[in-house]
Amino acid sequence: xxxxxxxxxxxxxxxxxxxxxxxxxxxxxxxxxxxxxxxAYWALFVIILATFITFFEQxxxxxxxxxxxxxxxxxxxxxxxxxxxxxxxxxxxxxxxxARLADIFPRKYVLAGGVTALGIITSLGGVAQNFGQFxxxxxxxxxxxxxxxxASYSLLADAFxxxxxxxxxxxxxxxxxxGTTLGPAIGGMLxxxxxxxxxxxxxxxxxxxxxxxxxWLGLPALGVALLFLTVKEPPRxxxxxxxxxxxxxxSIGRRILTFTGLDAAKAIHAKRRVYYPLFAxxxxxxxxxxxxxxxxxxxxxxxxxxxxxxxxxxMGSMTLVASLLGLLLGGIFVEWLAxxxxxxxxxxxxxxxGCVTVCAILxxxxxxxxxxxxxxxIGAMFGIAGAVPQNAAIQRVAPNAMRGQVTAIYLFMxxxxxxxxxxxxxxxxxxxxxxxxxLWKTLVLTASIxxxxxxxxxxxxxxxxxxxxxxLAAEAS
Numbered sequence: 318x319x320x321x322x323x324x325x326x327x328x329x330x331x332x333x334x335x336x337x338x339x340x341x342x343x344x345x346x347x348x349x350x351x352x353x354x355x356x357a358y359w360a361l362f363v364i365i366l367a368t369f370i371t372f373f374e375q376x377x378x379x380x381x382x383x384x385x386x387x388x389x390x391x392x393x394x395x396x397x398x399x400x401x402x403x404x405x406x407x408x409x410x411x412x413x414x415x416a417r418l419a420d421i422f423p424r425k426y427v428l429a430g431g432v433t434a435l436g437i438i439t440s441l442g443g444v445a446q447n448f449g450q451f452x453x454x455x456x457x458x459x460x461x462x463x464x465x466x467x468a469s470y471s472l473l474a475d476a477f478x479x480x481x482x483x484x485x486x487x488x489x490x491x492x493x494x495x496g497t498t499l500g501p502a503i504g505g506m507l508x509x510x511x512x513x514x515x516x517x518x519x520x521x522x523x524x525x526x527x528x529x530x531x532x533w534l535g536l537p538a539l540g541v542a543l544l545f546l547t548v549k550e551p552p553r554x555x556x557x558x559x560x561x562x563x564x565x566x567x568s569i570g571r572r573i574l575t576f577t578g579l580d581a582a583k584a585i586h587a588k589r590r591v592y593y594p595l596f597a598x599x600x601x602x603x604x605x606x607x608x609x610x611x612x613x614x615x616x617x618x619x620x621x622x623x624x625x626x627x628x629x630x631x632m633g634s635m636t637l638v639a640s641l642l643g644l645l646l647g648g649i650f651v652e653w654l655a656x657x658x659x660x661x662x663x664x665x666x667x668x669x670x671g672c673v674t675v676c677a678i679l680x681x682x683x684x685x686x687x688x689x690x691x692x693x694x695i696g697a698m699f700g701i702a703g704a705v706p707q708n709a710a711i712q713r714v715a716p717n718a719m720r721g722q723v724t725a726i727y728l729f730m731x732x733x734x735x736x737x738x739x740x741x742x743x744x745x746x747x748x749x750x751x752x753x754x755x756l757w758k759t760l761v762l763t764a765s766i767x768x769x770x771x772x773x774x775x776x777x778x779x780x781x782x783x784x785x786x787x788x789l790a791a792e793a794s
Contacts, residue, residue, distance in 0.1 A: 361476070361485055365491055371492075379610065381530070402740050418468075428468050432538050511529060623686055650665055665706040678761055
């Protein structure tokens with residue numbers, strides 16, 4: 318599952334050549350000699366910090382779900398909408414254009430602007446006075462972070478030489494791991510502390526105790542934005558002949574049209590046998606994974622009577638262990654497959670999809686909270702293990718001149734359909750199951766339907782992906 322997108326180079330055609338010798342024509346050149354490794358690692362460090370803040374905010378917001386529902390008087394459908402669709406509405410209109418900026422403007426400024434928007438929008442949620450205002454703040458949240466992954470991937474691919482690019486993207490995972498492990502632990506303690514705070518009045522606004530947490534959560538992002546200004550922009554790799562988009566002599570109208578993702582969409586459609594199954598598998602899995610992640614805290618509260626502090630302490634430690642094991646498992650398994658199969662990335666992702674499916678179905682059925690979180694953590698381990706090769710598959714076949722937008726469209730499937738996951742679970746819970754204490758039935762039902770189909774889509778992508786990798790290798794030889 319694409320829980321923490323991070324591409325690496327792992328596939329091998331077993332032809333006796335190293336990947337640096339032609340399998341990846343877009344990544345085959347080392348970083349420019351005037352760009353030092355010290356500058357590369359500093360850029361990576363700042364990107365890790367930004368990634369950490371993004372996921373930390375998401376986790377803490379999910380842990381506030383039951384309090385938001387109670388204080389704003391929301392139904393499960395409304396709560397699911399607030400967590401999902403509300404945060405990606407703006408992404409529909411600006412996500413791809415912002416990703417295009419990563420292809421044509423200094424990426425450090427794109428990243429700085431995105432994390433600034435994230436911090437401001439998060440803090441604004443802390444002063445919302447009703448459901449409508451809360452939705453208004455969340456609408457712009459995903460748009461602020463929509464260029465983060467494309468710009469980060471592009472910058473790192475140019476900053477690091479191919480021989481250690483895998484290491485860079487593996488280290489990038491620590492931003493996700495930190496956010497998803499410290500988020501429950503620290504967030505649970507903060508929420509428990511804020512539970513005793515009485516509402517305060519400021520300039521006619523009533524700020525609840527948990528809302529102060531959101532205000533504070535937005536401030537570190539502004540500091541990271543300033544750090545991005547200290548990053549040295551690496552020289553871009555030269556695009557392959559004929560791959561410039563738009564054409565050099567294109568009209569202004571044609572260049573503007575490029576910001577809609579037209580060229581990237583054409584490239585994706587031209588290789589639809591490769592891309593479409595990957596996109597479909599990602600979309601279906603994202604619905605379930607995001608839905609399950611958001612509703613896990615409400616599920617634990619309603620089913621086992623745990624509070625946020627208890628959930629955070631147990632879930633944080635389990636997630637940390639699962640994430641580290643997932644990184645280790647994913648790297649070892651994919652490299653082992655790469656010695657035997659040209660389609661190692663997609664083949665590994667399909668296997669891990671199947672493992673996550675089993676865990677997602679079993680977790681809500683466990684007899685106690687510890688067992689439920691334990692099974693969910695095993696699923697997270699397989700999800701982390703599959704995230705790297707899954708996203709690497711797209712980076713492997715995407716044209717360099719439009720890698721940013723192809724990545725953005727791919728991640729749009731993850732973001733958009735993932736955001737719909739929390740809403741879908743809320744709808745099923747309200748209109749099909751009904752009883753709030755029977756939330757476990759909704760989680761089992763959605764996992765049993767969506768994840769097996771996602772796994773089949775990924776299996777279907779194995780052969781066309783292998784054929785495309787072989788074609789690219791033949792062209793490079």
